[in-house]
Amino acid sequence: MQIFSTFEYSTYLEIAISELERRGIKKENILVVPLENRTEDRRMFDSLHRSDGVSLIDLGMALATAFSVVGASIGFKLDWGPIYWGLIAATVGFILGFAIKLFMFKVIKKKKRLLHGKKGEIIIIVECHDLQSELVKQVLWNNYALGVSQARKSNK
Numbered sequence: 001m002q003i004f005s006t007f008e009y010s011t012y013l014e015i016a017i018s019e020l021e022r023r024g025i026k027k028e029n030i031l032v033v034p035l036e037n038r039t040e041d042r043r044m045f046d047s048l049h050r051s052d053g054v055s056l057i058d059l060g061m062a063l064a065t066a067f068s069v070v071g072a073s074i075g076f077k078l079d080w081g082p083i084y085w086g087l088i089a090a091t092v093g094f095i096l097g098f099a100i101k102l103f104m105f106k107v108i109k110k111k112k113r114l115l116h117g118k119k120g121e122i123i124i125i126v127e128c129h130d131l132q133s134e135l136v137k138q139v140l141w142n143n144y145a146l147g148v149s150q151a152r153k154s155n156k
Helices: 011-022 058-075 080-114 128-141
Strands: 002-008 029-033 121-127 147-151
Touching: 002 011, 002 128, 011 029, 011 121, 011 128, 058 080, 121 128, 128 147
Parallel strands: none
Antiparallel strands: 002 121, 002 147, 029 121
């Protein structure tokens, strides 16, 4: 039987491995694989087929609506009239909102990601007998595993 588990890189990972070895699991039956961190920046603009759930235009749309109402109201007193001034104010509001969101994601959120960068996760695969599976799972859970699963080997 194989037990799969994921950990954040910490001392609990080392404790879990040493405790498994102490409980009778051989070193050859424990495989530890570190996952690589993303090196390139995420795309800022979504494509037609992929979206990351981050919207850059939501604040722009809200400001465009608010600015167009104010621009149309003021436009009754100005030369070009309420329609032109409403459209001009909506354009200014959208550009302002889009620029604010773009600045937030490019500068402020990037600094937070760099400061609070998450270290890569580690995958542990433990090969053991069916009788040891509950013990292995308990050791992994007790040492703060993020997730644990098992797979039976097929006898062919």
